[in-house]
Amino acid sequence: MERFTNETIDTLSLPKFEETVLSPLNINYKKIIYFNLGLTFLILATIIGVVLYFIEESRAYVIPAILAYVVLLLFSIAVNLISFRNRGFAFRDHDVIYKSGAIVLETTIIPYNRVQHVTLHEGFISRKLGLATIEIFTAGGINSDIKVPGVEKEHAEKIKQLLIGKILKQNTINE
Template structure:
């Protein structure tokens, strides 16, 4: 029978994810974000315009509604830009890291031995710019644990192959 031991780990010697150099999203992904934002707000503006057209009583508030709409639009754009600049990803020997956040920066670390499935998605606008998203799934969830947007398609395919290779080695 083997003797059980439970030694204390020196946490100062553990590798620190904060020191990892993250890869940034492709610069063209900002264009994708802008186009998606434009279409979202265009649909919102059309809906607001139809509401104002069919409800004449709201025309009194047209200036206030317009100011609020444009403030919301520019606030959304500013927060999207900050979010874009903070996102990053890294692949290390034993895990994948994804950093995101606006006010608080979050870092997700997933060891390769927990990865169950990897998906590569190309949206309509992203495909036009040659970009894709990588989704990494772990056991026990129906949605992806990490979704890394704004990666060149060739690089995304290489990342998918790397992760699939890591999965195969685990089996």
């Protein structure tokens, strides 16, 4: 009886996910990006320094090493900034949209009636900044899960409640 038989549906009049206005991540999340970058490159610099100090033959390559390091650093900063600017999320009536990426721009959409569970977690720095990460899981495998970082704690709690409400509502409809 619930067979879908509407043959001539006008696909152009359907709501368009690509036209949804996405909310950007909290600006404070940039600090976390910088912190992570800084930490990674500090460790890398330490390793290079140790190698140069202890292995004498490696000193001939000191200039290429520094050059590569700087190029990698600039590239990482650029990619991370572009990726920050590109990220955005939206919670529509029936699904959640998350957009991310720098070189590859990816948009993932999960309908609420396919959400398995939702988690909220805060890292050490994000707790200091009052931010949280929302993770939305489906049964479609780890690659299909959405992870929205850099959402204000209060906002994130509300989103989580909203999602849980939606999941519960869906379950009662199905039963």
